[in-house]
Amino acid sequence: VLHKIDHATFEALRVETLPTRLARTPELTRHIGDDASKWHVAEVGDGNLNLVFIVSGPLGSVIVKQALPYVRMVGDSWPLSTRRSFFEYQALARQALRAPGVVPEVYLFDEPQAMIVMEFLSDHVVLRQALIDGRQPTDLGAGLGLFLARTLFRGSALHLPAEVRKRDLALFAENIELSEITENLVFTEPYFDAPMNRHTSPQLDDIAAEVRGDRDLKIEAQKLKQKFSTHSETLLHGDLHTGSIMVSDDDVRVIDAEFAIYGPMAFDVGVLLANFWMAYLSQRGHEANGERRGMRRYLADQTTQTWSAFVAEFGLLWRTERFGPLFDRNLFELAGDGSGVEQALSHSLRSIWRDALGFAGLECHRRILGLAHNAEFETIADPGRRAACERRVLLFGRHLVMNRVRISSVQEINAFAEKLDWGERA
Ligand code: SR1
Ligand code: MG
Numbered sequence: 149v150l151h152k153i154d155h156a157t158f159e160a161l162r163v164e165t166l167p168t169r170l171a172r173t174p175e176l177t178r179h180i181g182d183d184a185s186k187w188h189v190a191e192v193g194d195g196n197l198n199l200v201f202i203v204s205g206p207l208g209s210v211i212v213k214q215a216l217p218y219v220r221m222v223g224d225s226w227p228l229s230t231r232r233s234f235f236e237y238q239a240l241a242r243q244a245l246r247a248p249g250v251v252p253e254v255y256l257f258d259e260p261q262a263m264i265v266m267e268f269l270s271d272h273v274v275l276r277q278a279l280i281d282g283r284q285p286t287d288l289g290a291g292l293g294l295f296l297a298r299t300l301f302r303g304s305a306l307h308l309p310a311e312v313r314k315r316d317l318a319l320f321a322e323n324i325e326l327s328e329i330t331e332n333l334v335f336t337e338p339y340f341d342a343p344m345n346r347h348t349s350p351q352l353d354d355i356a357a358e359v360r361g362d363r364d365l366k367i368e369a370q371k372l373k374q375k376f377s378t379h380s381e382t383l384l385h386g387d388l389h390t391g392s393i394m395v396s397d398d399d400v401r402v403i404d405a406e407f408a409i410y411g412p413m414a415f416d417v418g419v420l421l422a423n424f425w426m427a428y429l430s431q432r433g434h435e436a437n438g439e440r441r442g443m444r445r446y447l448a449d450q451t452t453q454t455w456s457a458f459v460a461e462f463g464l465l466w467r468t469e470r471f472g473p474l475f476d477r478n479l480f481e482l483a484g485d486g487s488g489v490e491q492a493l494s495h496s497l498r499s500i501w502r503d504a505l506g507f508a509g510l511e512c513h514r515r516i517l518g519l520a521h522n523a524e525f526e527t528i529a530d531p532g533r534r535a536a537c538e539r540r541v542l543l544f545g546r547h548l549v550m551n552r553v554r555i556s557s558v559q560e561i562n563a564f565a566e567k568l569d570w571g572e573r574a
Pocket of ligand 2: 196387404
């Protein structure tokens with residue numbers, strides 16, 4: 149049953165009304181101060197769906213995030229239940245337990261107002277913008293690899309008791325509208341001439357038509373969609389691109405879990421890697437005099453570090469926290485079959501790797517041909533230069549999807565990205 153918003157009580161916050169409306173909310177005033185006349189409010193939402201306010205007072209600042217009953221980037225012609233805020237809150241609570249210290253602390257969830265009051269990350273900026281600006285936060289890939297392994301392993305039947313996992317599976321299965329957005333926007337719409345699609349035109353018209361006419365690619369996209377929508381393996385973040393990550397010079401945080409749903413582990417891994425590779429392939433568009441060489445190296449390093457941190461932590465958890473019903477210890481450790489444990493682990497990692505490359509390829513396509521694009525390309529002012537970068541992303545994405553069974557390492561993919569980047573220059 150889809151949640152219906154209570155129009156009698158729900159009211160979108162505005163910069164002018166927020167202080168009066170939240171003046172007597174202790175979860176907020178304890179962090180910023182009681183006197184609402186001294187608050188400063190700014191709306192800073194740059195995502196596609198919600199309102200996000202920074203509210204500052206004499207004691208400090210908080211973030212107030214509110215879901216709107218429609219898709220912000222499109223307008224009220226596309227209604228969307230504010231219930232997504234409930235799923236974001238539930239996902240944040242689980243991520244905080246499974247990967248401590250990575251998601252912002254939640255101070256208050258107000259369900260009728262679809263509003264989450266949470267920690268303001270004062271030293272942090274959105275990773276996508278940081279990468280556009282040429283910043284190189286330390287330990288980024290390693291931190292994200294740990295986050296992926298911990299949340300994906302600990303939300304799965306490898307770790308959770310059957311009852312807990314099944315209850316969560318049912319709970320998040322109701323995040324119907326948001327998972328449907330992903331199913332449509334990632335897996336289907338980029339591959340036909342859907343009304344909301346757009347691409348840099350006319351420069352990419354030929355390759356857009358080629359992608360849409362590629363039957364083998366479309367079949368692979370649908371096989372991956374089937375995995376995404378039926379392989380309910382773990383609680384996903386569901387939208388782990390570089391706009392859902394905040395960084396300071398030496399810290400990484402993950403935000404924006406409203407797309408949380410049970411799905412294949414490989415989805416979060418693939419989306420994140422794809423966004424690093426897209427950032428890599430956008431560098432030419434931001435470059436003057438070769439000064440982005442170091443940035444390209446940095447981004448390639450983040451992909452290898454993400455994957456190796458993921459593999460190491462996933463292996464550790466596999467050996468030490470496999471308490472769930474899958475790959476039961478009675479069959480391996482307790483039967484004295486230590487090497488069986490390792491064999492099973494490498495099978496699982498191989499299948500995550502293969503599927504992650506498929507999801508990564510599709511994420512690349514949808515950001516160039518679909519509705520929601522990435523700022524690292526949108527901010528390349530010259531359309532010819534932008535299109536040259538975007539064309540490489542489309543070729544890169546197809547390579548990942550079609551060759552995912554044969555590709556054996558991140559280094560191999562980075563070498564392919566490098567070759568594309570040099571070979572196809574505008
Ligand atoms: C209509 S929402 C478009 C995109 O924005 C979100 O961040 C998700 O990536 C979604 O696919
Ligand atoms: Mg988001």
